[in-house]
Amino acid sequence: MKKILFCATVDYHFKAFHLPYLKWFKEQGWEVHVAASGELTLPYVDKKYNISIERSPLSLKNIGAYNEFKKVINNNEYQIIHCHTPMGGIISRLAARTTRKKGTKVIYTAHGFHFCKGAPLLNWLIYYPIEKVMAKHTDCLITINEEDYTIAKRKFRAGQIKHVHGVGVDIDKFKPINELEKSERKISYGFKPGDFLLFYAAEFNKNKNQQLLIKALGHLKESLPNVKLILCGEGALKEECEKLAQSLGIQHMVHFLGYRKDIDQLLPMCDVAVASSLREGLPVNIMESMACGLPVVATKNRGHNELITHQKNGFLVEPNDINSFANHIIDLYNKRDLLLSMKLNSINKVKLFTVYRVSLELISIYESYMLEDMHETTSKHNRAYI
Template identity: 60%
Template sequence: MDNSILFCATVDYHFKAFHLPYMKWFKEQGWDVHVAASGEIELPYVDRKFTIPIERSPFSLKNMAAYSELKDIINGNQYRIIHCHTPMGGVLARLASREARKSGSRVIYTAHGFHFCKGASIQNWMLYYPIEKMLSRYTDCLITINEEDYTLAKQRFNVPVIEHVHGVGVNTEIFKPIPENEKAARKKSFGYEPDDFLLFYAAEFNGNKNQEMLIRALALLKEEVPKARLLLAGDGALQDRCRELAERLNVSNLVNFVGFRNDIPTILPMCDVAVASSLREGLPVNILEAMACGLPVVASGNRGHRELIEENRNGYLVSPNDYMLFSDRLKEIWRSREIYQQLKRESRTMVKNFSLDQITKELSEIYLRFMVEESNEAQSKYYRAYL
């Protein structure tokens, strides 16, 4: 069995966004790196890329073809490690790896946030929990990215190795604060005034991300903080509904729908507060990036946000859809320069545990365990044959 790893996910953009540093790490160890996902993106550090028709919907018939192709890829290449991500990527890769595991392949699955968790609907528990319970039989290592999922997995799943890592890592050299004079100049370059109070949220417009809460909070904020501006980055099915809500609440001139952006590292440092309204998160990268830029955070209370935000230390947590309290927390930050500066400092301090360097260290220790395990097994077989 050669030194090779297969990374599998639903779409290849997932790897471009989150996992290139770890693919690079494997290349530095002298391993071959293969990728299986849908999409046509060219990825660095990849020796071979398989484009297969994985669909997000578990009910898509294309996933049957994707499973068949993935099984042939895995059985034909005899990977030492298979690391799968995303719900459907994780389902198909673990099912397709059953024969390969008998030959020594090791399967790692990173859960980027279970759909069943405290406060999740009974439907989510009935649908997703039995699937994950069944698939745990075909998993050699389960990686969770928040403490709540880690605790749940340890209690409920019979997986040989269950680990907790601090997310996918944020590059603190790219996402970092800028001096006040540069911040003012950058605001002007984007059409804002230096004293505008910029609130930023980057997320797809869907029911879970819940941008309507932020628009309602802004409507309550505008009287006391007339310079408040809400920047909403991203696209999605519910964007038009959010635009209509902003018009009904007479804040359409204060909400900027800036669309999908490739310049988040430029926009974030000029903003004043990161806001987040989602109902469910695993460990949100958008909040980590904001913290790395030294932004205070006001966010809805969910397991991912609770992992990153400590009340009165680097921000505030608010019950989902309590837009009145959300607005009050923003007012507190706006009123007090002292509170604002303290929250900024703590965000930058706390994000160190989630840096790219830290996550590379945590993941490499997990990978090395399976590399050494395979090497020891091969060595044992040699000595048994010799004796």
């Protein structure tokens, strides 16, 4: 039986983004293995390896992780190895060098290079040369946004370089609801029907920059007191953000909901999605918001720029432009015809990024290597009779 190995830094990555592809390979009769840190039970998986890998490129534990990956790879005859996440992608590709020479195809999906326009110089100094070298050990490098694709095509020497539209959004799960349902759901979550809800789900860290959203809301506390900001997620800077809201006197306008499993229920009742991050690959949270019919007010970065067309399905602002951010929220609050047109534009644009569309793109890549492997097997078989 043919085997595929999926590699990443943490196993939750597979649960969040790759279950449809694990399932697809099982349906094709393949044996599916995964290797990452963590002890999650995953469906569609025949073997799961818990690797002692760390996110930091400076962690000495990653030497052990390299040996663990190498043992797994050398003990199995994989036809395809698909690598994900920065450290998971680097270490597993290093470990796969020998087996790649024997015919194993190595695919790497870059879910957003750490180096990009506006990224810190340190990111360029550390990650750019590593990714450039690792591309030589990659049969197919997949990027999920145009900026990364352009950099990869110009600078890297992978066997193939492909662009797919992210990891896909499930539009059967994330979808709009009518105004009556919105009002009823707002009440069920403790809000008033007339509350104008802004939504953002992200880890509280420096990159996600939630302070911008809180400061922008501070500009609205007198003129639009019924605007509420819903922030989902945990993280090191959550307490700092709570203190900022208190210091601005808007703690009653900001709702910190913590980690949630009901985002698909929360999003459709909201009015506008907001996003403040400094760096993104192609953010799933924004695609989910668009699928629910929300206009988006967001900071400019490569991921947001690809999903949001300024003044069509939302607004893009500079990362520290608090005034513009607040003014665009005021526009959407006061101009309901603008809100409606942007809602429709979000729904239409997200059709490019559905799970179905992305699945077709990714399966096409998989099948090209599966067919290539069949061709090589047939050729070897024919040569045996020459």
